Amino acid sequence: MITIYERPQSLTANTMHYCPGCTHGIIHRLVAEVIDELDLREDTVGVCPVGCSVLAYNYFNLDMQQAAHGRAPAVATGIKRVHPAKVVFAYQGDGDLASIGAAEIVHAAARGEKISVIFVNNAIYGMTGGQMAPTTLIGQETTTSPNGRDAAVQGYPIRVAEMLATLEGSAYISRVSVHNNVNVIKAKAAIKKAFQTQLEGKGFSLVEILSTCPTNWGLTPLEAAKWLENNMIPYYPLGEFKAAKEVGS
Amino acid sequence: MAKVLMKGNEALGEAAVRAGCRFFFGYPITPQSELPHYLAQRLPEVGGLFLQAESEVAAINMVYGAAGAGARVMTSSSSVGISLKMEGISYIAGAELPCVIVNVVRGGPGLGGIQPAQSDYFQAVKGGGHGDYHLLVLAPASVQEMVDLMAKAFDLADKYRNPVMVLADGILGQMMEPVEFPAEILQELPAKPWATDGARGRGPNLINSLYLEPEKLEEHNHRLFEKYRQMQEQETMAENYHTDDAEVVVAAYGSTARIAKAAVDMARKEGIKAGLFRPVTLYPFPTEEINQACAKAKQVLAVEMSMGQMIEDVKLSLNCRLPVSFYGRVGGMVPSTRAVYNEISALAQKGGEQA
Amino acid sequence: MEKVIFAEDRCKGCEMCTAACPKGIIVMAKHLNSMGFHPATVTEQEKCISCGNCYRMCPDQVITVRKEEKK
Numbered sequence: 001m002i003t004i005y006e007r008p009q010s011l012t013a014n015t016m017h018y019c020p021g022c023t024h025g026i027i028h029r030l031v032a033e034v035i036d037e038l039d040l041r042e043d044t045v046g047v048c049p050v051g052c053s054v055l056a057y058n059y060f061n062l063d064m065q066q067a068a069h070g071r072a073p074a075v076a077t078g079i080k081r082v083h084p085a086k087v088v089f090a091y092q093g094d095g096d097l098a099s100i101g102a103a104e105i106v107h108a109a110a111r112g113e114k115i116s117v118i119f120v121n122n123a124i125y126g127m128t129g130g131q132m133a134p135t136t137l138i139g140q141e142t143t144t145s146p147n148g149r150d151a152a153v154q155g156y157p158i159r160v161a162e163m164l165a166t167l168e169g170s171a172y173i174s175r176v177s178v179h180n181n182v183n184v185i186k187a188k189a190a191i192k193k194a195f196q197t198q199l200e201g202k203g204f205s206l207v208e209i210l211s212t213c214p215t216n217w218g219l220t221p222l223e224a225a226k227w228l229e230n231n232m233i234p235y236y237p238l239g240e241f242k243a244a245k246e247v248g249s
Numbered sequence: 250m251a252k253v254l255m256k257g258n259e260a261l262g263e264a265a266v267r268a269g270c271r272f273f274f275g276y277p278i279t280p281q282s283e284l285p286h287y288l289a290q291r292l293p294e295v296g297g298l299f300l301q302a303e304s305e306v307a308a309i310n311m312v313y314g315a316a317g318a319g320a321r322v323m324t325s326s327s328s329v330g331i332s333l334k335m336e337g338i339s340y341i342a343g344a345e346l347p348c349v350i351v352n353v354v355r356g357g358p359g360l361g362g363i364q365p366a367q368s369d370y371f372q373a374v375k376g377g378g379h380g381d382y383h384l385l386v387l388a389p390a391s392v393q394e395m396v397d398l399m400a401k402a403f404d405l406a407d408k409y410r411n412p413v414m415v416l417a418d419g420i421l422g423q424m425m426e427p428v429e430f431p432a433e434i435l436q437e438l439p440a441k442p443w444a445t446d447g448a449r450g451r452g453p454n455l456i457n458s459l460y461l462e463p464e465k466l467e468e469h470n471h472r473l474f475e476k477y478r479q480m481q482e483q484e485t486m487a488e489n490y491h492t493d494d495a496e497v498v499v500a501a502y503g504s505t506a507r508i509a510k511a512a513v514d515m516a517r518k519e520g521i522k523a524g525l526f527r528p529v530t531l532y533p534f535p536t537e538e539i540n541q542a543c544a545k546a547k548q549v550l551a552v553e554m555s556m557g558q559m560i561e562d563v564k565l566s567l568n569c570r571l572p573v574s575f576y577g578r579v580g581g582m583v584p585s586t587r588a589v590y591n592e593i594s595a596l597a598q599k600g601g602e603q604a
Numbered sequence: 605m606e607k608v609i610f611a612e613d614r615c616k617g618c619e620m621c622t623a624a625c626p627k628g629i630i631v632m633a634k635h636l637n638s639m640g641f642h643p644a645t646v647t648e649q650e651k652c653i654s655c656g657n658c659y660r661m662c663p664d665q666v667i668t669v670r671k672e673e674k675k
Contacts, residue, residue: 007665068340
């Protein structure tokens with residue numbers, strides 16, 4: 001009997017605080033699996049944001065820094081510039097990256113900062129209680145768009161992957177999802193490509209990962225996966241928006 | 250080492266390089282911009298990095314990352330930009346990270362002006378950002394002292410794992426004076442086993458200021474304040490000028506102190522026993538030293554380029570046992586020696602009465 | 605021999621593994637775990653094909669998957 005799937009080395013044994021069915025846990029594991037497979041655990045520094053994944057430093061068995069809200073790309077820049085040979089990634093939610101941190105992510109990409117960003121898009125603010133995020137869909141009800149997001153009042157959701165793909169400094173930008181098995185496998189491949197882009201010094205890499213928030217969407221985990229598929233993917237198409245051909249091939 | 254004629258902002262840059270600083274993250278703002286200009290040229294020459302960030306907010310967070318990664322790192326700005334950095338500075342103090350922050354102060358509030366001022370004293374000394382924390386604040390009064398204090402700033406930052414601010418002003422930043430630098434560039438820097446440089450052969454390190462359990466956060470605050478207590482005990486610096494027998498003691502720092510010194514000389518010529526007490530550390534405030542300087546004083550005069558901020562710490566340090574009055578210019582106006590002298594002589598006539 | 609092992613006390617009863625299992629053998633246990641959730645479990649281990657779908661969809665690292673070594 002051989003073990004073929006178990007907790008990756010780059011994850012600690014700590015139980016996670018995330019709500020039941022929240023796919024942050026899957027994304028953490030995918031990042032950890034990629035770090036293990038590329039044998040980077042002792043050469044990686046992670047940066048966690050402010051939001052549900054602020055406590056990621058309890059779950060990644062790596063050197064970590066906790067960044068101010070929205071500033072993870074700047075903190076990651078500081079680390080990477082001091083240790084260019086190390087792998088540096090920032091793990092951010094949609095409020096952290098696309099709202100308060102919009103300037104930081106745009107300029108990190110524009111600078112071609114050789115960091116990898118894991119951008120978890122669940123179309124809502126989780127930790128603070130279900131508020132509207134820049135990626136909240138039109139019509140989506142949140143605690144700060146109680147009658148559904150109205151474009152006339154709150155404007156339109158931002159497609160981050162497409163936006164960043166227009167920047168020269170971006171070397172690898174893709175959007176994936178983790179709402180079912182097939183997509184989890186693709187998501188892992190994309191995360192691996194992002195880390196390989198960094199290892200090959202090609203420039204800025206980001207993977208936008210559509211993720212669920214059962215608690216604040218008011219759905220069961222499985223209903224949330226369905227909702228993501230039927231509502232988020234049409235507005236946030238999956239795929240690679242910037243990819244250097246030979247990366248990791 | 251021969252003396253070199255150099256502009257204050259540039260001398261700060263060279264001094265930082267000599268102190269082993271290899272990373273600068275900044276943003277353009279008058280009147281400190283010659284510092285980033287200088288380092289944009291100089292840092293690459295020593296294998297260092299100069300990076301202009303998209304904002305002061307981004308810059309201070311790059312400093313956070315680089316400091317957490319174990320580097321000697323600095324940033325600089327002027328008043329407005331320092332306000333933008335306050336959140337980041339509070340994080341840096343909370344996460345116990347060493348770095349140096351230069352503030353070349355300009356007139357405020359708001360966009361204010363670009364002329365010299367000292368109206369950021371409270372922001373620098375009383376914390377400025379959220380939470381109980383302190384910056385160790387050094388106040389040079391000459392270009393040479395800027396050079397000397399810059400090296401000390403990096404050492405103190407590493408010693409206490411705390412941000413250190415060099416509080417200058419537009420005069421000091423823009424003026425040129427002959428300076429002498431340490432001959433060599435510091436090569437070996439203190440080891441930082443706590444830094445995040447990849448957990449090779451050790452357990453993971455964490456740079457963090459979040460403590461969700463109140464018991465832990467209280468404990469953390471007390472740990473920070475133990476550092477501030479040690480700073481108060483070991484790091485205060487001040488200059489006394491004719492204070493031994495002074496009956497009117499002027500308290501002033503930075504450029505204003507040089508003007509006050511000339512006013513003291515004028516008063517002494519008129520037979521007035523005047524003296525100058527010049528704090529070099531604004532935090533920790535030199536409390537013992539000011540009490541000694543005012544041993545024979547009947548009147549104390551605080552002179553600042555502001556509406557009066559340091560005066561509060563002067564009163565607090567003296568426990569209000571002496572009358573303390575204020576003279577200042579603000580908004581970029583600079584007090585004249587004559588005006589300060591007039592204040593001194595008016596006080597001299599008063600003797601011990603309450604001002 | 606167990607091909608799929610559940611660290612029951614980590615399970616939050618989200619049931620994502622039950623939907624992922626191609627053999628439909630993952631069920632929620634009747635008893636409660638230490639967190640007060642009905643943990644996922646497998647009673648018909650022999651039907652498990654060690655595909656790892658449950659492992660992939662589990663957000664809480666509850667599941668370890670094994671398979672017989674090919675002789």
